[in-house]
Amino acid sequence: MAEYIDDDVLVCRCEEITAGEIREAIRMGATDVTGVKRRTRAGMGLCQGRTCEALVQQILRQELKGEATPESIGFSTPRTPQRPVTFGTLGGDNL
Amino acid sequence: MSAYDVIVIGGGVIGTSCAYHLVKKGYKVALIERGDIASGTSSHCDAAAMITDKMPGPDAALGYASIQKFIRLSKELDYDFNFDQAGSLYVCETDQEVEVATGYVNDLRAEGYRVKMVDPYEMSQIEPLLAKDLKGGFWSDECAGLNPFKLCYAFVEQVKGKGLDVFLHTKVTGIRLNEKNQVEGVDTDRGRFTTGRVINCGGVYAPEIGRLNGLNIPILPRKGVILLSEATIPVCHQKVQEFGYMVTKFANVECDRDPELLKYNVAFTLEPTEGDNVMLGSSRNFVGYSLNTEIEVINAIAKRGMRFFPILKNMSCVRAYAGVRPFMEDHLPIMSEVDEMPGYYICAGHEGDGISMSPVSGELMTQLIAGEETELDMEPFRFSRLENRFL
Numbered sequence: 001m002a003e004y005i006d007d008d009v010l011v012c013r014c015e016e017i018t019a020g021e022i023r024e025a026i027r028m029g030a031t032d033v034t035g036v037k038r039r040t041r042a043g044m045g046l047c048q049g050r051t052c053e054a055l056v057q058q059i060l061r062q063e064l065k066g067e068a069t070p071e072s073i074g075f076s077t078p079r080t081p082q083r084p085v086t087f088g089t090l091g092g093d094n095l
Numbered sequence: 096m097s098a099y100d101v102i103v104i105g106g107g108v109i110g111t112s113c114a115y116h117l118v119k120k121g122y123k124v125a126l127i128e129r130g131d132i133a134s135g136t137s138s139h140c141d142a143a144a145m146i147t148d149k150m151p152g153p154d155a156a157l158g159y160a161s162i163q164k165f166i167r168l169s170k171e172l173d174y175d176f177n178f179d180q181a182g183s184l185y186v187c188e189t190d191q192e193v194e195v196a197t198g199y200v201n202d203l204r205a206e207g208y209r210v211k212m213v214d215p216y217e218m219s220q221i222e223p224l225l226a227k228d229l230k231g232g233f234w235s236d237e238c239a240g241l242n243p244f245k246l247c248y249a250f251v252e253q254v255k256g257k258g259l260d261v262f263l264h265t266k267v268t269g270i271r272l273n274e275k276n277q278v279e280g281v282d283t284d285r286g287r288f289t290t291g292r293v294i295n296c297g298g299v300y301a302p303e304i305g306r307l308n309g310l311n312i313p314i315l316p317r318k319g320v321i322l323l324s325e326a327t328i329p330v331c332h333q334k335v336q337e338f339g340y341m342v343t344k345f346a347n348v349e350c351d352r353d354p355e356l357l358k359y360n361v362a363f364t365l366e367p368t369e370g371d372n373v374m375l376g377s378s379r380n381f382v383g384y385s386l387n388t389e390i391e392v393i394n395a396i397a398k399r400g401m402r403f404f405p406i407l408k409n410m411s412c413v414r415a416y417a418g419v420r421p422f423m424e425d426h427l428p429i430m431s432e433v434d435e436m437p438g439y440y441i442c443a444g445h446e447g448d449g450i451s452m453s454p455v456s457g458e459l460m461t462q463l464i465a466g467e468e469t470e471l472d473m474e475p476f477r478f479s480r481l482e483n484r485f486l
């Protein structure tokens with residue numbers, strides 16, 4: 001299993017969320033990537049979790065031990081647009 | 096499994112508020128949620144608590160009372176739910192809208208609410224990035240915003256382990272009645288619970304839970320799509336909305352609207368978040384429970400947004416998502432016991448007002464269960480007002 005990430009390590013760089021804050025969310029009841037995200041904002045930033053998702057999954061796996069499976073930890077829900085697009089483009093301006 | 100005074104089904108804003116208020120009253124409560132706290136509509140929505148989207152009279156009084164309750168809750172609950180009484184601004188595109196708005200604002204002022212008409216110059220002071228060709232608007236500093244899923248966590252965290260037991264990832268599969276049709280327990284996919292009272296707080300899923308006991312709860316999912324911007328410069332400082340959409344509601348007059356907007360019932364709303372993003376909305380249509388974000392709807396919302404905030408054109412959207420409002424035909428939630436099934440309560444169907452009405456709903460259900468005098472007349476919210484209540 002991957003090594004332990006110290007509590008003060010920044011996991012989500014977009015929203016500046018540390019491993020400690022993610023562990024706190026898990027203590028509050030988060031059991032999956034989306035639950036961590038709503039409780040901490042990890043994955044809500046510009047990259048929408050593309051950078052931190054694997055680390056969040058790893059921490060969930062380590063904290064929840066046997067209770068977690070890859071399916072239960074899950075992924076963040078894929079959303080349109082797949083990468084940032086201007087409202088101008090979405091509104092048909094540059095189409 | 097253990098026994099509870101009350102079992103609340105559904106961990107959205109309504110269920111968590113009921114659970115919190117019941118525990119405060121001294122009841123031993125279990126909250127049963129099939130997913131995570133706030134995994135339903137209560138995390139797929141905006142979260143404004145307003146007076147200026149309400150009709151003068153009891154409707155506005157309820158809006159006002161809700162805001163006062165949030166002010167109290169923001170001090171009472173330790174978990175911060177980002178309550179911010181930042182105000183709200185409505186904007187008018189045409190002179191006809193300004194005329195209707197003036198009458199509406201006068202009615203609210205006559206009832207003592209702090210709301211006033213603003214001219215285009217004042218509007219540009221309040222929200223400098225607004226389009227410059229608008230005709231006027233109105234502003235109230237009493238309206239507020241908050242984070243809806245943090246509100247759910249705040250209700251739960253305050254009483255968890257102190258009278259409230261929370262069962263997540265646990266699905267209610269049956270509600271047991273005795274030979275007198277009284278509630279005696281709840282079955283779930285993780286075991287049985289004993290209780291004499293249950294509240295169905297299933298939101299758009301309340302009908303599904305109701306069907307387990309042959310109840311016909313006529314709540315329909317009414318979808319809304321929201322576009323989230325990147326975190327950037329402050330685009331707006333409070334909730335900003337177009338009044339055009341409300342004209343029919345407030346004056347029973349027809350106003351001309353772009354057919355493309357009418358098709359998906361698109362109206363412009365913009366809300367800042369605590370993370371410096373803005374949420375641009377929204378649509379209202381009946382397309383079942385699917386949370387797909389159709390490109391045509393995204394397109395119409397983006398266009399409408401740029402009409403009022405041209406700066407959006409060059410800003411990025413990072414996410415589009417949809418939620419389904421628990422819609423009732425007569426626009427009133429069901430907050431009631433089922434007469435024929437003593438101990439079976441329903442608190443659901445708050446459509447687009449569930450966040451702002453959550454404190455008062457939780458209080459009313461607690462008063463109802465405690466057999467106390469209720470803060471409001473509960474007659475309009477009774478389940479028995481509806482026809483064909485049984486399948």
Ligand SMILES: Cc1cc2nc3c(=O)[nH]c(=O)nc-3n(C[C@H](O)[C@H](O)[C@H](O)COP(=O)(O)OP(=O)(O)OC[C@H]3O[C@@H](n4cnc5c(N)ncnc54)[C@H](O)[C@@H]3O)c2cc1C
Pocket residue numbers: 104105106107108109110127128129130131132133134135136137138139140141142143144265266267268296297298299300301304317318319320321376377417418419420421443444445446447448449450451452
């Ligand atoms: C786009 C949009 C914008 C909105 N804007 C606003 C606004 O500005 N202000 C405002 O006040 N309101 C707003 N709303 C409305 C508000 O979001 C809803 O009224 C509110 O969230 C409903 O809460 P609820 O608790 O009834 O339902 P939900 O949050 O859906 O909770 C119901 C819960 O029940 C659970 N459940 C279902 N079946 C079972 C079962 N069998 N066993 C266990 N659990 C079960 C579900 O998992 C779910 O978590 C908006 C809604 C939308 C869609």
